[in-house]
Amino acid sequence: MKSSKRLGILSLAAAVGLGTFAPMAGASALPVQEGAQPVEIKISSVENVVEKQQLIDKLKELFPGTFDFLSASDFEMGSGFRYGGEDEDVVRYMLDFYKEMGNGKFVYGNALFVGEDLHIEQFNYQPADVTDALFPGQVTKEDAEEIALDLMKRIPDGSSYQLSDEWFPYYGNQTLTEPIRYHFTFNRLHNGIPVSDQSFQVTVLANGVVTDFYKMENDSEGYSYDATDAVIDEASVVEKIKENINLQLHYQINFNEPNSKKVELVYSPLPLVTGVHALSGDWKTAVDFSEEVPTLGEFMMLADEPLKAGGNEITLEEARRFAEELLAIDLDEVKLRIESVEKTDQSYSGREVISVNYMYEYRNGGYGTNLELDAQTGEIVNYYNIKPDVLNEIGQEPKPGRTLSEEEALTKAVDYLEEYAPSYLHHYAYPVRENVNSYNGEFNFAFPRVENGLEVLGNQLFVTVSPDGELINLNAEFQEIDQWPAVEEAITEEEAIERFNEALQVSLSYVRDYNADQAQHYHLLYVPGFSDKGYAYLDALTGQWAVGEDRVLPEVSHPWAEKELNHLLEAGILVVDDPENFNADEKITKGKALEVTMKSLTYIYPPFPGENERAQSFDNIGPDHPLFHVVEMAVNYGVLDTDKSEFALDEPLTREELAVWYIRALGLEAAGKHDAIYQLGFTDANLVTEKYRGYVALANALDLLTASQNQFRPKEETTYAQLAVSSFRLAREAAEQNHRFYY
DSSP states (O other): OOOOOOOTTSOHHHHHHHSOOOOOOOSOSSOOOOSOOOOEEEOOTTTOOOOHHHHHHHHHHHSTTTTTTOOGGGEEEOOOEEEOSTTOOOOEEEEEEEEEEETTEEEEEEEEEETTTTEEEEEEEEOSOOGGGSTTOSSOHHHHHHHHHHHHHHSTTGGGEEEOOOOOOOOSOOOSSSOOEEEEEEEEEETTEEEEEEEEEEEEETTSOEEEEEEEOOOOTTOEEOOSTTOOOHHHHHHHHHHHOOEEEEEEEEOOSTTOOEEEEEEEESTTOOEEETTTOOEEOSSOEESSOOOOOOOOBSOSSOOOOSOSOOOHHHHHHHHHHHHOOOOTTOEEEEEEEEEESOOTTSOOEEEEEEEEEETTEEEEEEEEEETTTOOEEEEEOOHHHHHHHTTOOOOOOOOOOHHHHHHHHHHHHHHHOOTTGGGBBOOOSOOEEOTTSOEEEEEEEEETTEEEEEEEEEEEEOTTSOEEEEEOOOOOOSOOOOGGGSOOHHHHHHHHHHHOEEEEEEEEOOSGGGTTEEEEEEEEESOTTSOOEEETTTOOEEOSSOOOOOOOOOTTTHHHHHHHHHTTSSOOSOGGGOOTTSBOBHHHHHHHHHHHHSOOOOOOTTGGGSOOSSTTOOTTSTTHHHHHHHHHTTSSOOSSSSOOTTSBOBHHHHHHHHHHHTTOHHHHTOGGGOOOOOTTGGGSOGGGHHHHHHHHHTTSSOOBTTBOOTTSBOBHHHHHHHHHHHHHHHHHTTOOOOO
């Protein structure tokens, strides 16, 4: 427990009483699952012979002692269910738990059990208190790894899994108010070789508590595997790839940076090859094997010039009528209900869209989603046909239809594009990659965008056609791009090939085909790679390798802030523009300091569609400014005031100004601004700006910014190192008080 400090004539408790501090409880007690989930088919009560206590015993067996504080009444068992799909007969059971712990704290979680042996397939747990897992935490990554390994020993068949050194990039920033999480992947081995689609994901908090795991594994019983007694040696495969390598120069659109998208010019090797068969030496493509290395053909555009657009700007009523016609379903027991039709300022592609939210209602429930239309043309931006899912829900099998040939299905897909999204087809070509059929015979087509004769990855058109020609899915998110990297500035193909050959490495893996005739067999492949961090690409302008959101982290050393600085860098909270010359004792600007402060407390994501359309708070920080989202969030949560027309982002930040930010961030603005009631005992108290006295007193009392030799140094300019150390103090105080930013 921290020692208390005097606040002159006012006690800290009274100061908090004057403030606006009000810890916020979670919006809901149980976690919300987002995204599309597999269709669940509930089994009848007659089939349900599993009892709740069996599941509780299984959970406690896997986590001995962890859940002894929960009674049977804290658990709730769901009905058994099967996932929809061909030949699916495995029953799963969900066990949820929830308990109030007092003082506004609670625990919750769930576990998913599968099969006759009730093995745990999925687990999620939120402890009541995770402050001991905040930086620096109680266990290191090495300690957490041992905990994950011990868990695998208690899991049936866990001995057949091996810890992977697979690297997962973290997109965006972590926060300091959230616990440190260590993530581990275990790959299942067969004949000592990893199986590509069978793995275990485990998450351990920095206090040693396992909070999540997920088993990604198909029921492998009855599956066959290539033998290993006639494997081609690795050196021969490497030489084969080098002799046959062909490169594709293309554009690549990345959406990793807030408020912006980045277009890069990239070289990729063997664009149609996923591996080399370890027994035959044949090239593996998306759907087949080939003795000859496959190459991309010439691009044939869908249209030579813009087709006639679907119309002028449409009204909400016109959008409703279009949706009612498109979504109509000819079943007496199912009713289409349009729940809302609304215009959003922007889609992620920058286009103004109309979103139609709808529901198919039937006797025992409903099934719904939304349809997106371009507000300027009335064309489809995003559509997924859920009618087959509705038929499945009400127990009706879809009417059998003739199976189209792939050529016929492609013709249907183009017809749908011309009918529903004609405006941009002159930017797109016919597919150059093989169509991958889904498990139920649907045809999935990706139409590549072509600019300056080069394919654009990251902005394809996607169309899915059913076996009998019905439109299942259409996605037409066209991205407006003003400038494209100059092709003539790229390094030569010969130089690129040299870079690829230098970096080439291969690894053995069992890979399963999902085509009908190969769906139960694992092929042994040599999979090429060019980085030990997974996906990598060669920047065609610099000739350098890039790995996702690869950023160079400086090797920071500092007498008293080294651990804090390195954690900020690793978490993406502190981003250094010039890593080689970074000096932690340099003065930090207000703009950079505000970014670190806000990222320490909350996640900074790219804005939602239309979010940047709101009025800006400062004249010099507009929607296109890289700090716009940070600044507006700081204003929204009261960290910044808007008394001035501009935010002095390039000015240094004094300690007393930082004290103001911190106290506002904790919701103590009302207490801090009562400057007259505070007595400061510092020898330099006369240097504190009068209106900042309350903020400085509170910051010192809460150990956020402390005096040294009885001097606060209010006018001293803050350094990177000082901000780093105080950021962790602020985050811990916010976490202990359960004061959260919601984003």
